[in-house]
Amino acid sequence: MLVTVTLEPARDSGIDASVLGFLVHKHPGKVQMFSAPVGDIHVFNPEATSDRCTVAVLLEVDPIGLVRNKRFRGDAGVLEHYVNDRPYVASSMLAVAIGTVFRTAMTGRSDSYPDVAASPLPLRIEIPVVSVRGGDDLVRRLFEPCGWTVVQERIPLDPDFPAWGDSRFSSVTLTGEVRLAEALRQLYVLLPVLDDAKHYWVGDDEVAKLERAGEGWLAQHPERDLITRRYLIHQRSLLAQTDDVADSAAETPLRVLRADAVMTALKDVGARSVVDMGCGPGALLSRLAKDLSFTKIAGVDVSARSLEQAARMLRLDSASDAERDRIELLHGSVVYRDGRLVGFDAMVLMEVIEHVDPSRLAAVEDAVFVGAKPAAVVMTTPNAEYNALYPTLVDGAFRHDDHRFEWTREEFRAWADDIAARHGYSAEFRAVGVEDAVLGAPTQLALFRREVAA
Structure with a gap:
């Protein structure tokens, strides 16, 4: 699973693109690896110049480890535990990886560049493969209200057999001027929402996670109810805790x-x-x-x-x-x-x-x-x-x-x-x-x- 975030500021903006390393709290000259229950997370910079800087998160999923770990849900058949698209398709696993390696960046804190961290930046996010369940316009409905321009390319079931039609997978590119912290938190929430599934058991603490990650953008989102339902995997007991009352303008839960x-x-x-x-x-x-x-x-x-x-x-x-x-x-x-x-x-x-x-x-x-x-x-x-x-x-x-x-x-x-x-x-x-x-x-x-x- 792969996602890249690119900062390419205008030449007259006075912003050095390599500041991205400070904002994500990762050295652009190093390849770093982090261990997680779902596998190994690699963070690296394919490019890091003053004009353009890209940080990539690559999740190397361990399917057998997932099966052995009782934390993770196993609703599918036994064979599907091992033979599936999990190692390749962006999903809640990648969202967890983003939350793991960019925890500080998601808060918007940067001691070195606080003004830049608090400002909208010209960002480009690329997700080569993501599962989309819910119609051709779902990606646009979720990301455009957040300030993104969306380019989505449906991936065919098999390029050699176009008559078979498209799969549920897409390649998605987002461009826009958004605060980096908000961009990362939006990915954290919306990746599992696109897939309408999570790889782990969802408990009461998931409501608090949604509240923290949705701060500053979710309350005003026109698809807030859809996002909430899918993020909480349609559990009525959890949805009741969000208390989506008729007066949705009330921001305090x-x-x-x-x-x-x-x-x-x-x-x-x-x-x-x-x-x-x-x-x-x-x-x-x-x-x-x-x-x-x-x-x-x-x-x-x-x-x-x-x-x-x-x-x-x-x-x-x-x-x-x-x-x-x-x-x-x-x-x-x-x-x-x-x-x-x-x-x-x-x-x-x-x-x-x-x-x-x-x-x-x-x-x-x-x-x-x-x-x-x-x-x-x-x-x-x-x-x-x-x-x-x-x-x-x-x-x-x-x-x-x-x-x-x-x-x-x-x-x-x-x-x-x-x-x-x-x-x-x-x-x-x-x-x-x-x-x-x-x-x-x-x-x-x-x-x-x-x-x-x-």
Whole structure:
């Protein structure tokens, strides 16, 4: 798999083309090799002069290594594991290679040439072979809104037999004035989108990857919904996390607004020790960990795999002893009392309650409000009324495949008020996200405060 990026500035621009080496943080006089799970990545410069500089990324795929690695998906037949086009056709493997070798360049950081890195540059990107699924105009629809002029040449099934027609593969050349960081991030996202496939298992962290790589260009892209669906390989559970609401102009994802609202609620009650119940892979835990006002943090989840992901996100393996004492990950469930959770200032159930069978809600009530009995409970859950504004949801469908129910605002208030009254708490309700005049906000938040006996 091969992709080349060429910088050829106008002669009167005052830009030395060899600056490209500084922008990608690779010496143009060296051939460098990097090892990756998919194979060996070679980075080199076919040309590097003051007038024109090209950097090439060549991925030498190891098909047998892919088969042996359990990380990678194996949906196809056994024979196709070994006999296929993977070593030659640009796909998600090449996107991963770009993200591996140009990680710093994709952030736009250049200590030597910060002004050049922040400016649009005359670039030419060539992809000799790429898989395109979705019509003759897909490449143009994806790249032209990003500022590229697209030249696409379909590759025939066999040049000696033109009657067989074209294959799904194309040779693509992009030219335009685009910031290098954005160009690399666009390739990182759009290569697997063109192919409508990924070679690896896609998990919850893929949403965060898309958010980072799409910064500055994806929110305004006319094909944003298509890009999001394909990048997340059409997984409804992941698509729900992107919260593609009718008001697509809102650039801050709902999951970020939701976490902001939870953090605000924790500050409002003055919490110092917090339990993140149903912490998942650690999205909220990472925010709590960065705020040193929280002196004791516990993440609890029923999934051991999620706890492993959270540990990696928090980098607990390299954390100091003090940080390990401050942050604890516990295997547990929201439907069982747990003595380890007693004595905390606050407990957070962020998008957790709707994953519990209605028949187990009484167990949640007992475990949280009687067993743990924190001074405050912060709970968020979807507003079922707002689902009418999601174009991808049919009537009656839930936002996530694992949701057991979704409450309207009235249903949530009735349940929360009843809980509060019976266990000595008060309940305050807050809207999270852009509010619709009739249907309310996409997320509803309840803040329970334990009342002090007179």
